[in-house]
Each structure stands twice: as C-alpha cells, then as structure tokens.
Amino acid sequence: MLEINNLHARINDGREILKGVDLAVKAGEVHAIMGPNGSGKSTLAGVLSGKPGYEVTEGQVLYCGRDLLAMAADERARDGVFLAFQYPVEIPGVNNMYFLRAALNAARKQRGESAMDAGQFLKAVRAKLKLLEIGEDLLQRGVNVGFSGGEKKRNEIFQMAMLEPRLAILDETDSGLDIDALQTVARGINALRGPERAIVMITHYQRLLDHVVPDRVHVLSGGRIVKSGGKELALELEQTGYGAYGDAA
Amino acid sequence: MSALAEIQPYIEAFKARAQAGEPDWLWHRREGAMQRFAELGFPTRKQEAWRFTDLRPLQRVAFPPAIAVAQATTDDIALWRFKGETYRIVLVDGAFVPALSAIDDLPTGAWLASTAQTLREWPELLDPAVRETDTVGAQPFAALNAALFTDGFVLALQPGVALDRTIEVIHLGRAANRSSQLRNVILLGPNSRATVIESYAGTGAYWTNAVGVIGVGAGAALRHVKLQDEDTAAIHLGQHRVDLGCNARYESFTLSLGGRLARNETHLKLDGEGAACGLFGATLLRGEQEGTIATVVDHAAPGCTTREYFKSVADDRAHGVFLGTIGVRPQAQKTDANQLSKNLLLSRRAAVDTKPELEILADDVKCSHGATVGDLDETALFYLESRGITVAEARRILIEAFAAEVIERLEDDADLRAHLGRHVARWLAAGDSR
Ligand SMILES: Nc1ncnc2c1ncn2[C@@H]1O[C@H](COP(=O)(O)OP(=O)(O)O)[C@@H](O)[C@H]1O
Ligand SMILES: [Mg+2]
Numbered sequence: 001m002l003e004i005n006n007l008h009a010r011i012n013d014g015r016e017i018l019k020g021v022d023l024a025v026k027a028g029e030v031h032a033i034m035g036p037n038g039s040g041k042s043t044l045a046g047v048l049s050g051k052p053g054y055e056v057t058e059g060q061v062l063y064c065g066r067d068l069l070a071m072a073a074d075e076r077a078r079d080g081v082f083l084a085f086q087y088p089v090e091i092p093g094v095n096n097m098y099f100l101r102a103a104l105n106a107a108r109k110q111r112g113e114s115a116m117d118a119g120q121f122l123k124a125v126r127a128k129l130k131l132l133e134i135g136e137d138l139l140q141r142g143v144n145v146g147f148s149g150g151e152k153k154r155n156e157i158f159q160m161a162m163l164e165p166r167l168a169i170l171d172e173t174d175s176g177l178d179i180d181a182l183q184t185v186a187r188g189i190n191a192l193r194g195p196e197r198a199i200v201m202i203t204h205y206q207r208l209l210d211h212v213v214p215d216r217v218h219v220l221s222g223g224r225i226v227k228s229g230g231k232e233l234a235l236e237l238e239q240t241g242y243g244a245y246g247d248a249a
Numbered sequence: 250m251s252a253l254a255e256i257q258p259y260i261e262a263f264k265a266r267a268q269a270g271e272p273d274w275l276w277h278r279r280e281g282a283m284q285r286f287a288e289l290g291f292p293t294r295k296q297e298a299w300r301f302t303d304l305r306p307l308q309r310v311a312f313p314p315a316i317a318v319a320q321a322t323t324d325d326i327a328l329w330r331f332k333g334e335t336y337r338i339v340l341v342d343g344a345f346v347p348a349l350s351a352i353d354d355l356p357t358g359a360w361l362a363s364t365a366q367t368l369r370e371w372p373e374l375l376d377p378a379v380r381e382t383d384t385v386g387a388q389p390f391a392a393l394n395a396a397l398f399t400d401g402f403v404l405a406l407q408p409g410v411a412l413d414r415t416i417e418v419i420h421l422g423r424a425a426n427r428s429s430q431l432r433n434v435i436l437l438g439p440n441s442r443a444t445v446i447e448s449y450a451g452t453g454a455y456w457t458n459a460v461g462v463i464g465v466g467a468g469a470a471l472r473h474v475k476l477q478d479e480d481t482a483a484i485h486l487g488q489h490r491v492d493l494g495c496n497a498r499y500e501s502f503t504l505s506l507g508g509r510l511a512r513n514e515t516h517l518k519l520d521g522e523g524a525a526c527g528l529f530g531a532t533l534l535r536g537e538q539e540g541t542i543a544t545v546v547d548h549a550a551p552g553c554t555t556r557e558y559f560k561s562v563a564d565d566r567a568h569g570v571f572l573g574t575i576g577v578r579p580q581a582q583k584t585d586a587n588q589l590s591k592n593l594l595l596s597r598r599a600a601v602d603t604k605p606e607l608e609i610l611a612d613d614v615k616c617s618h619g620a621t622v623g624d625l626d627e628t629a630l631f632y633l634e635s636r637g638i639t640v641a642e643a644r645r646i647l648i649e650a651f652a653a654e655v656i657e658r659l660e661d662d663a664d665l666r667a668h669l670g671r672h673v674a675r676w677l678a679a680g681d682s683r
Binding site for chain 1: 626627628629631632633634635636637638639640642643646647649650651653654
C-alpha cells in the first residue's frame with residue numbers, strides 16, 4: 001500500500017531532515033516507527049500527509065501504486081490517507097461537528113456518493129463517540145478548542161474512526177495520555193485494524209505497543225530507518241534506549 | 250468635476266423643492282443645512298476623518314435625489330426578510346412602499362411610520378432629529394441629507410413600551426445615478442425596548458445617504474442591526490447619531506457586505522450616568538470595494554461602558570478602514586471602555602487601515618484598545634485540508650468562523666445570529682461562484 005524509496009526531505013532553513021528513508025507497508029499491516037526526539041518522525045508524517053514547509057529533494061513515495069507526493073494534501077486525505085497530529089490544531093469558531101461532516105462529505109463526494117443526511121451522520125457519530133469515550137458536548141465546541149491534551153488525542157482517533165482511512169499515520173498519539181486514555185485510544189486503533197487498511201504508528205515509547213501490537217517495528221534515527229524487526233524490537237529498545245542508534249543529528 | 254460643479258446638482262435639487270406643507274422651523278433648518286453643505290462641499294483627504302476614503306466614485310457623477318418610484322414585489326425583498334413576524338417598513342429609492350410594509354396593530358404607545366407620514370401627522374417628532382448640529386458639524390453629508398431628505402422611518406416608543414416583534418426596515422436602491430436621502434429616527438422613551446434591523450440593498454449604481462438619529466432614554470434598551478448589502482456598483486454612506494440617557498443600553502451590529510464605496514459611521518454620546526453601549530460589526534470586502542467603519546464615542550457622563558469589536562475581511566484589491574475614536578470627558582469618571590479591531594487580509598493586494606484614537610481627560614478610567622491585521626492561519630488551513638476538505642472550502646470555513654466570532658457577541662439572540670450568519674454565508678458563496 002505504501003512504498004517509500006530513498007526519501008530525502010529538507011525544511012525551510014535548508015536543513016536536510018530525511019536522508020534516505022526506505023519503508024514498505026502492506027495492506028493489513030501495522031508498523032511502528034520509533035526513534036529519539038528530533039530524528040525526523042514528524043517530518044516523515046508531514047511529508048506523507050502533504051504538510052507545507054518541506055521540500056522533497058530525492059526519492060519517491062507510492063501509495064496504492066500512485067505517486068503520493070504529486071497529490072495535494074486534501075486529495076491525499078480524500079483518497080484515504082489520514083494523519084493523526086502530534087499537536088492537533090485548535091480552530092475557534094469552527095464547530096467540531098460541522099467540521100467532521102464537511103470532511104466526511106468531501107470524501108463521499110470524491111467517491112461519487114451523496115452527502116450523508118443529518119440522521120445517518122448522527123448515528124455514526126454516536127457509535128464512534130462511545131468507542132472513544134468522548135462526551136457529545138465536545139462536538140458542539142470549536143475544533144479542539146478548550147480540549148484537554150487527552151481529549152485532543154482521542155478526537156484525532158475519533159476522526160480517524162469516522163473517516164475510515166486506508167492508510168493511517170499516527171504521530172505520537174500516545175504521548176500525554178494517562179493509562180485509561182491510552183487504553184481507550186488503543187481500542188480505537190485496534191477497532192480499525194483490518195485487511196484493507198495499513199497503520200503507521202509513530203511513537204517514542206513502547207507502551208502503546210503493548211496495546212496495539214505491531215507487525216513490524218522500525219527505528220528512525222538521523223533521518224533514516226536504521227533498523228527493522230518484529231514486535232520484539234520495541235521491547236529491546238525499551239531496555240537499551242536509543243543510544244545504540246546514534247543521535248538525531 | 251470642480252468642487253463647485255460637483256455640488257451644483259444638489260443645490261439645484263434643493264432649489265427645485267417646495268416647502269410642501271412642512272413647518273417653517275423645518276424649512277429654515279433645511280435652508281441652513283443646504284447653505285452649510287454648499288460651504289463645506291465634499292470632504293477631502295486632507296480632513297483626518299476622510300484620509301483613507303476615496304470619494305471619487307461620488308464626485309465623478311452627480312446623484313440628484315431619486316424621483317420615480319420603482320416597482321418592487323415581495324420577492325424583491327425576500328432575501329433580507331427576518332424570520333417570523335415583524336413590523337416592517339419597506340422603502341424603494343428613498344420612498345415608503347405601503348404595500349410591502351406591515352405597521353398595523355402596533356401596541357399603544359408605539360409610533361412606527363414613514364418619515365414622510367410623520368412629517369404630515371406629527372412633525373414635532375422630527376424636531377430633535379433635524380438639529381443645528383446637522384448644519385454646523387463638519388459633516389457635509391449629514392447637512393446634505395437634512396436639506397434633501399423626504400422619507401425614511403420613524404420609531405417612537407412611550408415610556409415602558411416593549412415591542413413584542415422585531416422591527417425590520419428594508420431599503421432598496423434602484424435608480425442609477427440617483428440618490429436616496431433617508432432620514433431615520435428612533436426615539437425610545439424611558440424603560441422602553443426594541444430591536445431594529447435595517448437592511449440596505451438594491452441593484453445598480455445608485456447612492457444611499459442615510460442618517461439615523463437615535464435617542465435611548467433612561468433605562469431603555471435598543472438593539473440595532475444594520476445590514477449594508479448594497480449593489481457592488483452602489484455607494485452607501487450611513488451614519489447613526491446616538492444619544493444615551495442614564496442606564497440606557499444600546500447594542501449595534503453592522504454587517505457590511507456590499508457597495509463599491511461604503512461608509513458606516515456611528516457617533517454616540519453616553520450622556521447619562523451608567524449608560525452602556527456595545528458596537529460590533531463585520532465588514533467583508535472583495536474586488537475593488539472600499540468599506541469604512543467609523544465610530545466616535547463620547548463619554549460625557551460617569552460610570553458608562555463601551556464595548557467595541559469590529560472585524561474586517563479584505564480579498565482581491567479591496568480596502569478596509571476602521572476609524573475608532575473614544576473620548577472621555579473630565580466628568581466621565583469610572584468610564585470602562587475597550588475597543589478591538591481585527592482584520593484579515595486574503596490577498597497581497599488587499600489593504601486595511603486602522604486608526605484607534607483615545608482621548609482621555611478623566612483620571613479614574615479603564616480604557617483599552619487593540620488592532621490586529623493578519624492572514625488565514627496556515628496551520629488551521631492544513632488541518633482542514635488534511636481531513637480532505639478542499640483549499641477553497643477550508644478558506645471559506647475559516648473566513649466564516651472569523652466573522653462568526655464577532656456575531657457571537659449578540660449573545661442572547663440566536664435568530665439574529667442565524668440571520669447574520671446566513672448573509673455571511675451568502676457573501677462567501679457569491680465569491681465561490683465567480
Ligand atoms: N517546520 C519546521 N521548522 C523548523 N524546524 C523543523 C520543522 N520541522 C522539523 N524541524 C526540525 O527537524 C528536526 C526533526 O524534527 P521532527 O521531525 O519533529 O522530529 P521528531 O518528530 O522525530 O521528534 C528537528 O531538529 C526539528 O527541530
Ligand atoms: Mg514528532
């Protein structure tokens with residue numbers, strides 16, 4: 001589903017952050033990308049989702065056989081790419097529910113489906129809210145406005161559950177969550193696992209992986225994948241730390 | 250046109266007028282006003298209050314008062330109708346249209362009629378509304394209006410009267426190169442209350458020059474909405490002159506969408522202890538539009554409050570202006586005033602000028618002001634796009650939210666907020682279909 005070949009990317013100040021990333025994720029798989037702070041994990045997520053501010057200087061990304069980097073951010077999303085933000089954005093004045101419906105209908109329109117009516121929409125929303133233990137009142141607020149850290153992260157997974165992407169990239173969705181919230185979020189992610197879907201979890205810690213067991217684990221360091229392995233690699237990292245894989249720079 | 254040539258058509262128009270049964274006092278004031286206008290002429294950019302305003306569209310051609318009454322139907326006003334039952338005054342090209350209006354079954358103690366009818370039946374009511382200030386102040390358009398007005402609307406409430414319905418006033422401009430000189434009056438007796446929505450719309454290159462004289466008596470409350478939705482070829486100059494008594498409340502919202510050149514002015518005097526005003530508004534501009542909000546607030550009594558919040562959005566080559574003056578006189582201790590202007594520039598060629606001005610002559614006061622100019626939040630845009638929302642839709646959503654945030658200030662009136670929200674959405678949709 002996702003094939004990254006020799007991806008190099010730099011940020012506005014000219015610094016190269018990704019220095020030849022190679023990664024292949026098949027449908028049905030869950031991959032974890034781990035690595036020290038500043039190693040380029042969010043940069044990778046940003047480049048894949050089309051966030052402005054990065055320049056790809058070399059390499060290629062194929063998504064379901066298409067050139068992902070040639071697609072605009074909104075087009076990628078409508079085509080099934082989802083990014084759960086490390087830092088979800090607050091948008092005052094834009095009602096959460098309205099936002100979600102606009103997003104959902106944008107994807108439906110792309111697929112040639114009619115817009116969801118209010119009844120259908122509400123039914124779908126209620127089921128997913130329950131799964132993620134989010135209060136309905138949160139939906140009446142501005143997008144992420146006044147949400148606690150944990151609520152923001154749960155809202156990301158809630159959006160993912162509503163949008164049902166083919167490729168989900170979760171950037172540190174586990175950070176800042178207490179154990180209950182972590183379990184809730186993990187339940188949300190697990191509910192989405194399926195043969196048609198690929199999930200890339202970016203995380204700094206092993207603990208999310210106790211609840212969402214990955215098929216593959218990769219270590220990103222210094223802008224490259226320096227090691228890959230099975231789920232046991234995460235446990236190993238927990239013991240030894242990232243020291244063995246060099247600094248972020 | 251030379252300075253003399255450009256005012257000549259208006260002088261001629263006045264000469265051609267007959268006193269037509271109007272009381273002598275009014276006629277004398279009209280003469281004085283006309284004289285004053287002739288002395289002042291059109292404002293120039295050398296005058297501080299007009300520094301940012303390009304009046305050339307008004308100066309290139311003459312706009313003598315409209316005469317022929319154009320036909321209008323209920324369909325023509327449908328877009329601006331407020332939901333539910335209202336008392337309604339409709340004017341077309343500056344003249345009252347009874348067939349489209351609804352002013353029957355008013356409660357006792359309430360007068361709502363056209364200005365022309367009021368002049369015939371109760372001219373004294375106009376006395377405080379056409380004053381020497383029209384003629385001596387450096388406001389030529391108010392003076393011109395005083396000389397030439399024939400119609401408008403008058404609302405007067407006796408003490409304690411609270412209207413059960415919203416009053417809506419809809420003015421349509423139709424006659425190209427003609428002006429509508431409207432004189433509107435709202436006089437609320439002590440402890441009375443009302444909500445008034447004025448909407449200005451039309452088709453063509455006409456000029457609307459509206460002056461509203463408003464008095465809110467002790468303990469009375471007026472909520473006053475103005476929707477300026479003129480044709481983008483039209484010119485709109487409107488001013489509200491407001492006087493507040495003890496503990497009076499005045500809350501206004503100006504939504505300014507139309508006009509090639511539009512200027513919405515409020516001159517407000519807090520004249521009784523404990524009076525409070527809230528002046529809010531949003532101006533949305535695109536193309537070559539120029540839109541000005543000008544407020545002059547005069548704290549003349551102690552313990553009064555002012556809340557001002559205006560937003561503007563300018564796209565393409567549009568130009569927005571905010572002029573906000575708050576004066577606090579020596580006796581106006583315990584004044585609590587703040588003013589905020591936030592502006593959004595959507596294109597590199599759009600521009601905004603903001604000029605806050607505080608003149609504080611009392612020492613025990615709380616006054617603040619602020620102004621921001623920025624563009625759409627990139628991180629918010631990307632967040633929306635990352636969920637599949639197109640760039641155009643994402644921008645629309647964020648602009649709508651920007652305007653909604655100030656509409657929210659009409660806290661306790663959901664219908665009014667929805668009404669204004671619909672017009673904002675309509676403006677945005679009109680941009681998408683270009
Ligand atoms: N938009 C940006 N502007 C400036 N520096 C950035 C930007 N994005 C990333 N960086 C820098 O790139 C490096 C990698 O950051 P990031 O991808 O966020 O790492 P990680 O997510 O692995 O902690 C860091 O040195 C960070 O400061
Ligand atoms: Mg990161």
